[in-house]
Amino acid sequence: MKRLMYPFLALAFGAAIIAGAAIAGAGGAGAEGAPALPVADTVYTNGVVYTADAAHTMAQAVAVKDSRIVYVGDDAGAAAYVGAGTTSVDLAGKLMLPGFIDSHMHASSAISDLYEVGLYGLPTMKAYQKAIRTFASANPDLTVIQGGGWANPVAPGIGPTKGQLDAAVKGRPAVLWSEDGHSVWCNTLALKQAGITARTKDPEGGVIERVPGTKIPSGTLREAAADLVTGILPDYTVEQWKNGIRHFQQDVAAPLGLTTATDAALTPGDATLGAYQQLADADELTVRMRGFLYLGPESGPIADQVAAAVAERAKHTTPLFQTNTVKLFVDGVVEGHTALLNYPYKDKPGFLGVPVWPQYAALQEASVEATKAGFQLHYHCIGDAATSQALNAVAAAEAAIGSDAGRPGITHLQLVTPSDFVRFAQLKVTAVPQPYWFVKDNYYYGIQLPYLGKWRADREYPMKSFFDNGVLVASASDYSVTYPPDPLDAIQTGVMRWIQSSYEWAKKGDILWPAERVTLQQMIDSFTIAGARANFLEDETGSLEIGKSADMVVLDTNILTCPAARIGNAQVLQTIFRGATIYDRAVERERVNKLKEGIHSLQIAIQSWCVDNSDRFPPASIVTADGLGVYVDVWPSNPWTGLPMKPGEDRGDYTYTRLRSGKSYQLAGHISATQDFVVP
Numbered sequence: 001m002k003r004l005m006y007p008f009l010a011l012a013f014g015a016a017i018i019a020g021a022a023i024a025g026a027g028g029a030g031a032e033g034a035p036a037l038p039v040a041d042t043v044y045t046n047g048v049v050y051t052a053d054a055a056h057t058m059a060q061a062v063a064v065k066d067s068r069i070v071y072v073g074d075d076a077g078a079a080a081y082v083g084a085g086t087t088s089v090d091l092a093g094k095l096m097l098p099g100f101i102d103s104h105m106h107a108s109s110a111i112s113d114l115y116e117v118g119l120y121g122l123p124t125m126k127a128y129q130k131a132i133r134t135f136a137s138a139n140p141d142l143t144v145i146q147g148g149g150w151a152n153p154v155a156p157g158i159g160p161t162k163g164q165l166d167a168a169v170k171g172r173p174a175v176l177w178s179e180d181g182h183s184v185w186c187n188t189l190a191l192k193q194a195g196i197t198a199r200t201k202d203p204e205g206g207v208i209e210r211v212p213g214t215k216i217p218s219g220t221l222r223e224a225a226a227d228l229v230t231g232i233l234p235d236y237t238v239e240q241w242k243n244g245i246r247h248f249q250q251d252v253a254a255p256l257g258l259t260t261a262t263d264a265a266l267t268p269g270d271a272t273l274g275a276y277q278q279l280a281d282a283d284e285l286t287v288r289m290r291g292f293l294y295l296g297p298e299s300g301p302i303a304d305q306v307a308a309a310v311a312e313r314a315k316h317t318t319p320l321f322q323t324n325t326v327k328l329f330v331d332g333v334v335e336g337h338t339a340l341l342n343y344p345y346k347d348k349p350g351f352l353g354v355p356v357w358p359q360y361a362a363l364q365e366a367s368v369e370a371t372k373a374g375f376q377l378h379y380h381c382i383g384d385a386a387t388s389q390a391l392n393a394v395a396a397a398e399a400a401i402g403s404d405a406g407r408p409g410i411t412h413l414q415l416v417t418p419s420d421f422v423r424f425a426q427l428k429v430t431a432v433p434q435p436y437w438f439v440k441d442n443y444y445y446g447i448q449l450p451y452l453g454k455w456r457a458d459r460e461y462p463m464k465s466f467f468d469n470g471v472l473v474a475s476a477s478d479y480s481v482t483y484p485p486d487p488l489d490a491i492q493t494g495v496m497r498w499i500q501s502s503y504e505w506a507k508k509g510d511i512l513w514p515a516e517r518v519t520l521q522q523m524i525d526s527f528t529i530a531g532a533r534a535n536f537l538e539d540e541t542g543s544l545e546i547g548k549s550a551d552m553v554v555l556d557t558n559i560l561t562c563p564a565a566r567i568g569n570a571q572v573l574q575t576i577f578r579g580a581t582i583y584d585r586a587v588e589r590e591r592v593n594k595l596k597e598g599i600h601s602l603q604i605a606i607q608s609w610c611v612d613n614s615d616r617f618p619p620a621s622i623v624t625a626d627g628l629g630v631y632v633d634v635w636p637s638n639p640w641t642g643l644p645m646k647p648g649e650d651r652g653d654y655t656y657t658r659l660r661s662g663k664s665y666q667l668a669g670h671i672s673a674t675q676d677f678v679v680p
């Protein structure tokens, strides 16, 4: 790792800290004839500040006034900005970076934490079923059980089946998205209500998985086929979406240092868009958001779709929420055999995948019309053929307007034809990769090796090639596909292309495409200044420079000097957005401690309830006063023997979820029918 980090270390230590006056361009306060310097609201000193400006300047201090940066430089220069009423913050040698920017994610999908069951990271079908069963019994008011996060490697081939889902929830329709968002898993009732039978044909661009040897739908619907069932689901209300977005910014974004993020597939007219605008108008947004408006082949004439997008864009002109980008899917994903390849899948001879736009001309027309209407283009491309098609469409858009297409972006970029790297640069297309995925994990071993073959699997997710060809690279998580969307994890993975984990597949030195490792500085810039450029925000944020919004993070670890393998363990101490501290880890810790005390008394309450009601069972879910849920998984009978529970027997475990940072918090406690309950 030393070799990798060396270039940046040399820079960090070798570059002189730029003097304050040189940046400020003003004389000292009170100097004869010089204009008086503004009195800052807050001055941060004694830090290690990486500014991410064009010269990669290091500094010690930052001064902020009226939410803007008024000074970056050394401590001595900062003193001139301190006046009556200035808050002085001693960074105590900690690292300060610009606030992180995630250039492709689905922020509002955080709503699923509030109203849906999450299966992310659960290892087996049995664990899925248990989680779904628990959620369903804890939420008797939901008319449909929705959720997501199941992984294709857990249910390879035809995917999870309706029977497996019926075993968890039968009386209500249940529809659960895969963690990559490209397939849904339905129970029998959901398929029935959607009218999907053996006679239903696969829709264009989609696959209805069938019971092998028959035409009977087996329960998994891929790509466009998912619309058959998701189209009948009730949408959330604007109020529910607002709660989801609030949850995202408070519990997901702020603790991870994200100050600018995206919502990458919104449809004009969606309640989500109204929710964002209401929050923006009420000055409630603590993340600068950019929404991408979806254009698709199944959504009617292109002209009508673009007109709807234009009308939607006009509603969102506030600085913190705008929708100036259109999102087009060119293909699907490898695990669904829907990624568009130049050469056939290894396990499906002669098969090249499923284009989302059956006619390339229609994809081109959509790109041209959207560009003419002033939209920025943003494409989903997994396969090498898909990326080539997107680049061709960008070229067509450029030709149509006779100039640059306006910073188009292509995201995911799992396989890229080598000759296309230079086309990214020529067409000024931003590469938007997800460095979180640059590892040989269960997807590599379980999906990519058998589906693509070793040659292609070992050449997936390029990154350095983009930099080497002068392409703008803006990193992203694709949250909630990646969960949690912690930029520090991705910065580590981009540098190492390997991650320490307990899994058997994470063998030491088993690096995914070592030649594509990039430098630490490239990774940091891809989450800061490059993300700003990709979203036309470089005058507003992305680097610590005078005049820009004071969007900053303070870390507990200096990731510029720590071993690369520890970068992902670094924690955000403070997140500052427009000059205001929106996250402070010390304050947060106090809150968590209070919550723990609350849980303790809750445990006592549950315990005595059990004792007082020895022939009954505690309520299936309890929501604490501050809205945090405690799910009590209750077994009316012994799950192993089927016999009624006896006093003293465990009645189940319970899990306490939804702490900040999106991580769930497991309590190793048991509710038993007698006093032998132990508080952890």
Ligand SMILES: [Zn+2]
Binding pocket: 104, 105, 106, 264, 478
């Ligand atoms: Zn996405």
